Amino acid sequence: MSSTLFKCSILIFMAALLSACAATTPQIIPTLKPTATATFTPSPTFTREPELTPSATAPPPTATRGPSPTPLFRPTITPQGTIPPxxxxxxxxxxxxxxxxxxxxxxxxxxxxVFWSVRNVNNAVIYRLDAQGNREALWNVEPAGTQAIPTRRRDRGQINLLLVASRGNIEVQQPLTVLLECPIPWFFAPAPDTCPTDPAIQTRMLESPFERGRMIYVQERDRIYTLFNDGREPAWVAFQNRYDPAVHDEIDPNFVPPTGYYQPRGILGFIWRANDTVRNRLGLVVGLEYAIAYEGFFQTATNTAGDEVLYISSADGGVIQLEPGGIVWELIPPP
Known part of the structure; x- marks a missing residue:
């Protein structure tokens, strides 16, 4: 207890002492006079961007457009102030x-x-044209009327007419075509577009196949048709039959062909042995030693130039078409 009282007395004494000092002696704290001091303010600095080196940059892919649709009918633009004639x-x-x-x-x-009517003319003429378009017959006619046009039994294909009307040096024309029916049937099908000249003729025929073509004998015409398929001209030739079995040998006994090949006999062989060009272009007979004998037909037609086109039955059931002049031949297969 006494100890505690002693501590409190000490504390009270010290507090009184401090109060007395503060009242009598003021505390002075020295203060420095302010001095103007430069303040460093950082200036803005320019930061140089790194130089860029140009590099090839592929342009972005451009979509390829298809052709623009073209309108069927385009509007016609007429400039202002322009009047169409x-x-x-x-x-x-x-x-x-x-x-x-x-x-x-x-x-x-x-x-x-035929019937017609023309106006404002001095004369009118109807012409019949041939296959080449040449004027071969004429009828002087009135500006309007009717005219009978005859045809010939040998006419084939179509009849071509031309009406010509004129006044002075002014001329007007108009063509007219009339088709001709086929009065004669073809011996094979499918039939050509043209009409046959005559009915088909049945006759005995001979045919042999060769390395590079074939030979056909038509008894009714007594001719041998030699057909080449070597790509050279002429494509075919015809020979009149000159073979006489009482005088000429059927074959050449001194010629021995290779195995599997034969020399043609009789009518066909006579032409083959006598003509070097035919022999060299055709080669040897293949497949059969003897020609095929059969009953066939042949029939003709006329082309636009007026030349004969020949159709011959083949031993295989087809039909051989021979164009005029030996230009080309064609095998029409059986249906």
């Missing part, structure tokens, strides 16, 4: 109002009528 028809100019036939097709040998 108007075609003025001369009512007094020569003109053909119509030129017609009473039938689209007629039989060869029959007669058919």
């Amino acid at each position: 108007t075609r003025v028809l001369d009512p007094n100019a020569p003109r053909i109002e119509f030129f017609e036939a009473e039938a689209n097709a007629v039989a060869p040998g029959d007669t058919f009528n």
